Amino acid sequence: MVLTPILTAHWDEADSYKLEGYKRHHGYVALAKALKSDPDSIIQTVKDSGLRGRGGAGFPTGMKWGFVPQNDGKPHYLVVNADESEPGACKDIPLMLANPHALVEGVAISSYAIRANHAFIYIRGEVPHVIRRVTNAVKEAYAAGLLGQNIQGSGFNLEVVVHAGAGAYICGEETALLDSLEGHRGQPRLKPPFPAVAGLYASPTVINNAETIANIPYIIRNGADWLKQWGTEKSPGFKLFAVSGHVKRPGIYEAALGTTMRELLEHAGGMRDGHTLKFWIPGGSSVPMLTEAHLDLPLTYEDMAAAGTMLGTGTPMVFDETTSVVKAVSRWLQFYKHESCGKCTPCREGTYWISGLLKRLEKGEGQETDLEKIDELCQQIMGRSFCALGDAAATPFPGAMKHFRTEFEAGVRTAADIAFDPAATTIFSKANV
Amino acid sequence: MTFTETTWNEAKELAGRYPHSRSALLPMLHLVQSVEGLVSSDGIALCADVLDLATAEVAAVATFYTMYKRHNTGKHHVGVCTNTMCGLLGGDAIWNAISSDLNTGHDETSEDGKITLERIECQAACTHAPVVTLDWEFFDDATVDGVRKALSDLREGKEVKSTRGPVIKGLQASERLLAGFDDDEFDAPAIDEKMLAGLHRAREVGQTLPSSEV
Numbered sequence A: 001m002v003l004t005p006i007l008t009a010h011w012d013e014a015d016s017y018k019l020e021g022y023k024r025h026h027g028y029v030a031l032a033k034a035l036k037s038d039p040d041s042i043i044q045t046v047k048d049s050g051l052r053g054r055g056g057a058g059f060p061t062g063m064k065w066g067f068v069p070q071n072d073g074k075p076h077y078l079v080v081n082a083d084e085s086e087p088g089a090c091k092d093i094p095l096m097l098a099n100p101h102a103l104v105e106g107v108a109i110s111s112y113a114i115r116a117n118h119a120f121i122y123i124r125g126e127v128p129h130v131i132r133r134v135t136n137a138v139k140e141a142y143a144a145g146l147l148g149q150n151i152q153g154s155g156f157n158l159e160v161v162v163h164a165g166a167g168a169y170i171c172g173e174e175t176a177l178l179d180s181l182e183g184h185r186g187q188p189r190l191k192p193p194f195p196a197v198a199g200l201y202a203s204p205t206v207i208n209n210a211e212t213i214a215n216i217p218y219i220i221r222n223g224a225d226w227l228k229q230w231g232t233e234k235s236p237g238f239k240l241f242a243v244s245g246h247v248k249r250p251g252i253y254e255a256a257l258g259t260t261m262r263e264l265l266e267h268a269g270g271m272r273d274g275h276t277l278k279f280w281i282p283g284g285s286s287v288p289m290l291t292e293a294h295l296d297l298p299l300t301y302e303d304m305a306a307a308g309t310m311l312g313t314g315t316p317m318v319f320d321e322t323t324s325v326v327k328a329v330s331r332w333l334q335f336y337k338h339e340s341c342g343k344c345t346p347c348r349e350g351t352y353w354i355s356g357l358l359k360r361l362e363k364g365e366g367q368e369t370d371l372e373k374i375d376e377l378c379q380q381i382m383g384r385s386f387c388a389l390g391d392a393a394a395t396p397f398p399g400a401m402k403h404f405r406t407e408f409e410a411g412v413r414t415a416a417d418i419a420f421d422p423a424a425t426t427i428f429s430k431a432n433v
Numbered sequence B: 001m002t003f004t005e006t007t008w009n010e011a012k013e014l015a016g017r018y019p020h021s022r023s024a025l026l027p028m029l030h031l032v033q034s035v036e037g038l039v040s041s042d043g044i045a046l047c048a049d050v051l052d053l054a055t056a057e058v059a060a061v062a063t064f065y066t067m068y069k070r071h072n073t074g075k076h077h078v079g080v081c082t083n084t085m086c087g088l089l090g091g092d093a094i095w096n097a098i099s100s101d102l103n104t105g106h107d108e109t110s111e112d113g114k115i116t117l118e119r120i121e122c123q124a125a126c127t128h129a130p131v132v133t134l135d136w137e138f139f140d141d142a143t144v145d146g147v148r149k150a151l152s153d154l155r156e157g158k159e160v161k162s163t164r165g166p167v168i169k170g171l172q173a174s175e176r177l178l179a180g181f182d183d184d185e186f187d188a189p190a191i192d193e194k195m196l197a198g199l200h201r202a203r204e205v206g207q208t209l210p211s212s213e214v
């Protein structure tokens, strides 16, 4: 499969993040086209394109929009999920720094399609410069009559608010995000009702990932079939792959869905010199890890699922043989413990106990029965938690055990830092230069 | 502390930006933190007053989110990402070095009151690991020496620039931006080689799209 610089096509131009730079490359042409069409036809085009959500779950976007009841007399809302906090995920943040107008134009078109007159872009709080760039893009769009009242004489009104979070991974979960946006603690809501029926302020709401929404202008301008030239029937289109870790050229690689990890690795210059791949994770710490044996699988929703993992956020993390998998998993579990919102017992208690047991194994002070205990705890969390954060927390350990059981067993006697010199894992290590 | 008329008016302005005023609570907490360097009981009272909520309700929200600090902070906030990717690639080493240099632990402030240190979670910049934040601005591809230098410059009041963002001004300035009050620094450079890696590679291997499409 091929590299497809689309969202990233003009990031090397000095004003890629400004209205002028965006307009130089068909910016807001799709909005003008959309405003002249029937909103339902836009939903249909997005359905036909087969676009799937880029936030992790891969839900079909057009179908989600179709769930919003029409002529119900209630206000509708569009909420962009730009909370990007999943360990490993780092693609929405660069996108918003370099091409915020694709997001803003996408917001305008999507709002028009679902008949929303108010949209919110919820950005995690820890990224002030991203908030500057998106806020400026929104301001420029207002000033140019591309947002606000009677947009381009169409009679369509849209207010857009850029909203900063305040540090909580759980706020990326869509219903927790809504609670947070309403000024509450970010804790998930019971579903149903789904947000499409009762979301923000109990009104019909569409929540989409930032990358999903940024795809919309390109699809509307070029057509549904244009998107389908890439990827597979079930996973059409292109994706911002963010490759991180022990590779020569970590970075953002925009490519067709169905590209393999071997191809991506090659684009990224391969593993750092003198080292070999140990494990990689296709889409964030919440999806099971893979190894060398999986390098030739197409990166699609369906192929990753068939391999027992998920495409997730499509941001592969790559680790070489210097890495202690026990330490890696232990660190992720500390994260889930910290980020568990505390609403339900399996996740709140389970993450506490698992992270404690893993810490002990990491220090080489584990007990023979620890692995069994952790496994049991994971099983008690999986499928029994109130939201997907619990399932995510129960994923890294069994995923790693499948490939590296003996390393965990060694944790009963040997500290991870003895088995794997931490200095060798760093990118400052001599072996790397 | 009593807040000035300006802060009260700004808080009310925030409340007016949303269809339902309570949605302004997070921005408002950022606002009071931008004034005081923490979310104090007075700050909570202000939010409660403007939004007509019980102070207990506001406090429950403020304590849920890690960015709100209930104790005094230093002039600068320094975050070291120690989630798996950054921690293993060098964040742990950076943390150990500066925490011991400053004799300051997690969520503590250095004796001179200049720097609050925090071990932070994934910053959505793993391609740039190890990542450090200075007043939440990116300080990417960090090294032990580079961070040491930045911290000593910050303590001496010298200019330090974010790798993808503006000159570092202090936690309170960042908090004001997060509250929703713009600072016109959007032009500060933010695009680097790692963000362009795929685009450059695509050109190298001749896999670009026609200009009529993108």
Ligand SMILES: Cc1cc2nc3c(=O)[nH]c(=O)nc-3n(C[C@H](O)[C@H](O)[C@H](O)COP(=O)(O)O)c2cc1C
Pocket: A052, A053, A054, A055, A056, A057, A058, A059, A061, A081, A082, A083, A084, A085, A086, A169, A170, A171, A172, A173, A174, A175, A207, A208, A209, A210, A212, A213, A387, A388, A389
């Ligand atoms: C704990 C947790 C964190 C999440 N974080 C994010 C996030 O930061 N960004 C995001 O778009 N989706 C995130 N999601 C997924 C959202 O709940 C939701 O599926 C997504 O925003 C829908 O958008 P999409 O259909 O465009 O993918 C998260 C889910 C969970 C359970």
Ligand code: SF4
Pocket: A170, A188, A339, A340, A341, A342, A343, A344, A345, A347, A348, A385, A386, A387, A388, A389, A390, A391
């Ligand atoms: S699974 Fe965890 S994060 Fe989700 S509701 Fe339960 S405690 Fe909260």
Ligand code: FES
Pocket: A087, A088, A089, B081, B082, B083, B084, B085, B086, B087, B121, B122, B123, B124, B125, B126, B129, B131
């Ligand atoms: S792990 Fe540090 S930025 Fe992702």
